[in-house]
Amino acid sequence: MAQEYKLILKYADEPGYTPDAECYLRHGGYEPLKKAMAMKPKDLPDGKKILPQEQIREDVKISGLRGRGGAGFSCGLKWSFVDRKSGKPIYLICNADESEPGTFKDRQIMYKDPHQLIEGMIIACYANDVHLAYIYIRGEMADGAKILNRALAEARSKNFLGKNILGSGYDLEIHVHRGAGAYICGEETGLIESLEGKRPYPRIKPPYFPAVLGLWMCPTIVNNVETLCNVKHIVAMSGAEFAKLGTPNNTGTRIVSLSGHVKKPGYYEIEVGKATIGELINDPKFGGGLRDGRKLKAVIPGGSSAKVFKAGEKFKLKKKGADGQMTEQEVDMLDLPYDFDSLIAAGSMSGSSAIIVMDDTTDIVEALANIAVFYAHESCGQCTPCREGSLWMSKALDRLTHGEGRATDADYLVKIADNIPGGRTICAFGEACSWPVQSFVGKFKDEFVARGKADEERRARENVQPIAATPPERHELAAAH
């Protein structure tokens, strides 16, 4: 049976647990940092030494930790790309711009257990020879910024931060930087531009890979809040032990934000892949099922940009058996293990691990229109397909949900959406705004067509001009006057 497994949120919701340093220390806080600082160089048989920093980086690789922000990229691999020979300072940025609709996990950590994040950051910085780090926090989280600043001051006063940390000779400063409320600042290069004081226009890659040309054109690591917290636990328990949590290639725990039409929306920490989508929705330990008398209609499994799953959808997934042979299994959407790889194999993603549940009362056209408004509003407008496409789709959906639809609008929408993703844009926002349209219309096409058809029939009844693809001809205008 699927269980909650609290690693990151072990104490956060315990009665009496407070975000101050004393409370954190009473719960074993900063012990992993002390452990990391006390690590000695390891001697190799060939006389070479492995520095403690390299040992931690290696351990993070062994842990199999994957980024918790959305892309699920290997953290150890990301760190290994950092240009350590440039002679330039290396920066670390904690991406706390949690903005993906449906996602509210990082907020829990920062508001309830800020020292856990700070400790994870200090260890990550130490492991990567970083002496200046930033927490880029979403502008709307004003209290979070206050809490973090207070926690940073406490950490400084206890010499976990600042000069000569715990007598190790290692210096580190961390600053909190508040965003101004733009989703695109969660894109790591947009975030870097914003931190530099510019418009958060994501950078082109190549050449601006943060690991080489990041903040102020220096090597930079950008990690999500939850990812950085995990670093602390990897040092505490060892990478090999951490890797035993979860499932192969999907290690550790994840905090799932569950929202929508379930009885118990909220956040639930699970071992990655040890619970299915169905269990997360229906198990009394998690969502507790749909509202009484409702049937499941759709699930967005990884934040609003992830492709939607339709209730009853079946996927053919390749599974490695005990004998090492790959076998193909048909799996119902609800039986998909909630991990990185299964959801990608099923054509969507776990993204920021935000599950949005929609029951049969949901107007799917309205739901997509709502999502499209968000992405049209948040497109930074730098590159053409996303800038123009996101608003176009939103306007078309607005028309379709306000009585001006056409039966052809379903195809119309998908054709627009098809011209946006797949490397046509500078950043992944192109995918974020087009995947919902492609998947909603693709999987619920009959509803979109019916909506448009109803509008057409009404216009025919009321003898209203159909919506023309081109403006009326001049002679038609003349005839009308």
Added chain:
Amino acid sequence: MSTATTTETTPAPAVEKIKVKVDGREIEVPKTMPDPISGKPIPTTMIQACAQSNVDVPHYCYHPKLPVVGNCRMCLVEYGTPALGPDRKPVMNADGTPKIAKSPRPAIACATPVSPGMEIYTNTPGVKQMREGVLEFLLINHPLDCPICDQAGECKLQEYSVDYGQSSSRFVEPKVHKPKAVDLGPRIVLDDERCILCTRCIRFSKDIVGDDALGIVNRGSYNTLTAYPGKVFDNNYTLNTVDICPVGALTSKDFRFKMRVWFLKETKSVCTSCATGCNIIIGSREEKIYRYEPRQNDAVNSCWMCDSGRLNYKWVGREDRLTDVRRPVEPGKSEKTTWNAAINEISRKLKSTASGSVAIVASARQTNEELWLLSKLKSKLGALSDSIPRTGEGDKLLVNADRNPNTNGARLTGICFTEMGSNLPQIAAGISSGKIKTLIVFGEDVTRHGIGLDLLGKLDTLIVSDILPNGTTRLAHYLLPGCAHAEKRGTFTNAKGRVQKFMKAVEPPGDSRAEWEFLHDLVFNVTGQDGFLTIEGLFNEMAKDVPAFKGLTWAGLGDGGATVQI
């Protein structure tokens, strides 16, 4: 002022070459090329490799002289790289050629570096479809007001619409509306609805001029180009943004609504407003000049020119241009005459002057050929000669403190010395003492340079050629109406010693004639020197005679000119 050194640059160190294929054709390209701003070597990009392969990749935001931003997405191409096996060694096809792994995602040609063995595909159905998609996105909110747009005829939206556009639009939503006719500054008007947000103007102003004046506000499709609040877009290079704007968003207040560009005749010329000698294109129609535009010459002005030089053309068409040849009838009175009569009279007079009794004040706004012809007169007559310096404030980009376009030409032909103007007091003294009885003035108002009305009144003969009336022309005994550079052909030698030719855009008004033409007649009459009835022949003759120009030919100058030792 220019320094007396050559500007021939030492050849760049050899750059490693790599082989790539563009649409199936193999080409060798340098591994690195200079960064447009810093000049430091940076990896060669796909679009540069394609250009070297003569394959045109459509683009809006990319400009070879600006930093790359990759925002328009028009240059998306497909590509592949040699496939590597598990042993990291290239996988070979059966025929021994390397197997190419095609990238599942396209890449922007403007920013993606080439790598050895890379294959770039610019004309696949996939690439065409992407271009169509981008173009459609660019057009949905565009006002499509081509009939009244100044950019019409030289608009990249129009050009690529021919290649990748649809004959009808499927867009049925209301368009986004943005500010129209925004007054950005004294010379620039912005139509935000036409803007495709390529940011060329922003990058040019920030990175080339160093005036961080423009930016984008708002988000997404509502993104709007604007000047910073309270800031007027007013540096001396603003009009270049009109040139590089690929659409009709930025227009020149001077040129807008004046002329459809397809009616303009384009003539290669050189700006005369300072010693830099920016290469330009004169746009004219029916003997009227409508605009100057910079013409690319990386040895001189890159792709740019200053606003003051660009707008300095209106004098050419002034109503009070000198158009009549005049000869003296009695003291203080002259009459209109013919070129033949005037030149013959002047020739006779000059031939009969005593050596040393003639002085010549030429202009460093005249061409090398004209100055050389005057130098022939000078040696025959044993004349004192000089020219008049004209200086202002220079800048870091293009404007030279020397405001004469041909100071070096005046020096190299021997009309003046390193210190231009140093002979003027001597000439004034010569007139004052009565030693100098004849003064020849070309293109300058000597009354403002120490040779006042009283001195001019003492002369037996005052021969003046100019374009516009001034204090000196009013006292001229013989007045010879000359031509603006736009009305003739010739060459200038710029501050760095680059000899550049310019062509004739419009006909001169009235009887005015190119100075080199009537100077040729005069020089032939006075000295007997002949053999250069065409500008080509004249230039080549001069090149044989003037040591610095040795080896140059009119034809060999090409469009970009040649640098000589100064």
